[in-house]
Amino acid sequence: MATKQFSAEDVAKHNKEGDLWVIIDSRVFDLSKFSGMHPGGLSVLTAADVAGQDATEAFFGLHRHEVLLKPQYARLQIGVVAGAAPQIAPRALGALSGVPYAEPTWLSAGFHSPYFNDSHRAFQAAVRKFFEEIILPDAIAREEDGKRPSQAVFDEMARTNILAMRMGPGPHLKGRVLMGGIVKPEEYNYLHEMIMGQEGARFNSRGYLDGLGGGTYIGLPPIINFGQPALRDKIVEEVYAGKKLVCLAISEAFAGSDVAGLKCFAKKTDKGWLVTGTKKWITNGMTADYFTVGCRSEKGMVVLCIERGPGVETKPIKTSYSPTAGTAYITFDNVLVPFENTLGKDGFGLQVILSNFNHERWGMTCGSISAQRVIVEECLKWATQRKVFGKPLTSQAVIRAKLAAMISRVESAQAWLENVTYQMCHMDYKQQSTHLAGQIAFIKMYATKTAQETAADAVQIFGGRGITRTGMGKHIEHYHRTVPFDSVLGGAEDVLGDLGVRQALRKMPKNARL
Numbered sequence: 001m002a003t004k005q006f007s008a009e010d011v012a013k014h015n016k017e018g019d020l021w022v023i024i025d026s027r028v029f030d031l032s033k034f035s036g037m038h039p040g041g042l043s044v045l046t047a048a049d050v051a052g053q054d055a056t057e058a059f060f061g062l063h064r065h066e067v068l069l070k071p072q073y074a075r076l077q078i079g080v081v082a083g084a085a086p087q088i089a090p091r092a093l094g095a096l097s098g099v100p101y102a103e104p105t106w107l108s109a110g111f112h113s114p115y116f117n118d119s120h121r122a123f124q125a126a127v128r129k130f131f132e133e134i135i136l137p138d139a140i141a142r143e144e145d146g147k148r149p150s151q152a153v154f155d156e157m158a159r160t161n162i163l164a165m166r167m168g169p170g171p172h173l174k175g176r177v178l179m180g181g182i183v184k185p186e187e188y189n190y191l192h193e194m195i196m197g198q199e200g201a202r203f204n205s206r207g208y209l210d211g212l213g214g215g216t217y218i219g220l221p222p223i224i225n226f227g228q229p230a231l232r233d234k235i236v237e238e239v240y241a242g243k244k245l246v247c248l249a250i251s252e253a254f255a256g257s258d259v260a261g262l263k264c265f266a267k268k269t270d271k272g273w274l275v276t277g278t279k280k281w282i283t284n285g286m287t288a289d290y291f292t293v294g295c296r297s298e299k300g301m302v303v304l305c306i307e308r309g310p311g312v313e314t315k316p317i318k319t320s321y322s323p324t325a326g327t328a329y330i331t332f333d334n335v336l337v338p339f340e341n342t343l344g345k346d347g348f349g350l351q352v353i354l355s356n357f358n359h360e361r362w363g364m365t366c367g368s369i370s371a372q373r374v375i376v377e378e379c380l381k382w383a384t385q386r387k388v389f390g391k392p393l394t395s396q397a398v399i400r401a402k403l404a405a406m407i408s409r410v411e412s413a414q415a416w417l418e419n420v421t422y423q424m425c426h427m428d429y430k431q432q433s434t435h436l437a438g439q440i441a442f443i444k445m446y447a448t449k450t451a452q453e454t455a456a457d458a459v460q461i462f463g464g465r466g467i468t469r470t471g472m473g474k475h476i477e478h479y480h481r482t483v484p485f486d487s488v489l490g491g492a493e494d495v496l497g498d499l500g501v502r503q504a505l506r507k508m509p510k511n512a513r514l
């Protein structure tokens, strides 16, 4: 980094096209050659209040800090202002944010939590560092080119056993070294998994996040819980090693939340199942090696594990998030599936499918709330640094009211999530199904409804920048465009709300009267 010292008077002498310096946060930049290539144009740089002047406020009203950190721009710095020290610093890799409400209370200085212990804190620090070091650069690149997440990332997730931990606590973790040994397999609980889900959703790459094995997250559990041991062990090993991907293929153009209306048919023959039909909106369908498929059968419903092979065709569906998610339309054309690949009993397919929903919805809720919090942080920063009529945006009561609503939404959702997750840690599978299906349906509905309100408010705060894919409001644009995914995938909001109420009505005591 350039450390040569200049006085403000030295800098002021370089104030015209071809000889143009500026001060940004006590750093001196020589823009003489760059000014002709500046994306914002030459004229803004030669303006009297910019050329040779301290342009810190103007700069941060128009650019994200990361612009200055890019090597091609960082090298424009020729020195610093004598006697002054830079005030603005990016958050260090893996560190916590100091912006109020940018972190949940359990990670905020001065707060306490009944749920999280030292193991969770150490785990969170390691996971954040891992995600920002290993995954974030790949996420940015793949969101850009739309390709599947890099194999090197899957390899690292296998090495740290993130791929195994993502499937939740349980005996499947036995003997594995988790995150370099930071947490023991028998200690790992749903609060750890929640941390992973929340950390993974922090970098606003919604399509990439799904591409990173969103399909496996929902497609593998039926194989683990209902597959025959030989099939289960083979696939689990391949997936945890980062070599293979699974997807869950339930929805069809004919039937979405209405799983009982599926048409894809599995016919019993001497040689095995013969499957014919289609599936739509299948996350990771393009990249999956195995498909966990809900089929109609003569006995009702059956779930099969189908390996990619003859008769299986996958075509990309263009959605409003990136193709890195590998969303597919799938056709099965007389695909022969061995009987050993049946998951659960023929006729009990609905139970197999339903068994999956709580964990899926809860996992999506973890991510959704965390992504919402990142938007709160973006808005707090922008409203503080953006000047309108000579004052920060925060001087407007209407902006403060929007921030108040945003903060309240994310804080209430997080508190509810922590409570539900704590309950999960103390309930077995059956108890979770009995007590938490409604709670999880409601919290997902609440999180995604509030997410959409926050997305809309954030666009209003950012204005045109909130609908622009690059620059200052890029995270707002991405969030606003992709926020409906959480509200539809894993059960649409209205369906979930209705499910929760119906469950509550079933439990109404017979003797209850006003």
Ligand code: HEM
Binding pocket: 022, 024, 029, 031, 038, 039, 040, 041, 044, 045, 050, 055, 058, 059, 062, 063, 064, 067, 068, 073, 076, 470, 471, 472
């Ligand atoms: C080290 C100095 C600077 C660098 C490296 C730089 C770089 C950039 C880049 C990369 C963009 C594209 C937008 C983005 O991705 O954020 C941009 C846009 C812009 N820059 Fe600069 N810039 C510098 C200084 C300044 C200064 C001092 C001004 C003063 C007014 C300025 C005014 C603008 C404007 C008006 C835009 C267009 C913003 C928009 O489209 O919303 N830039 N600059």
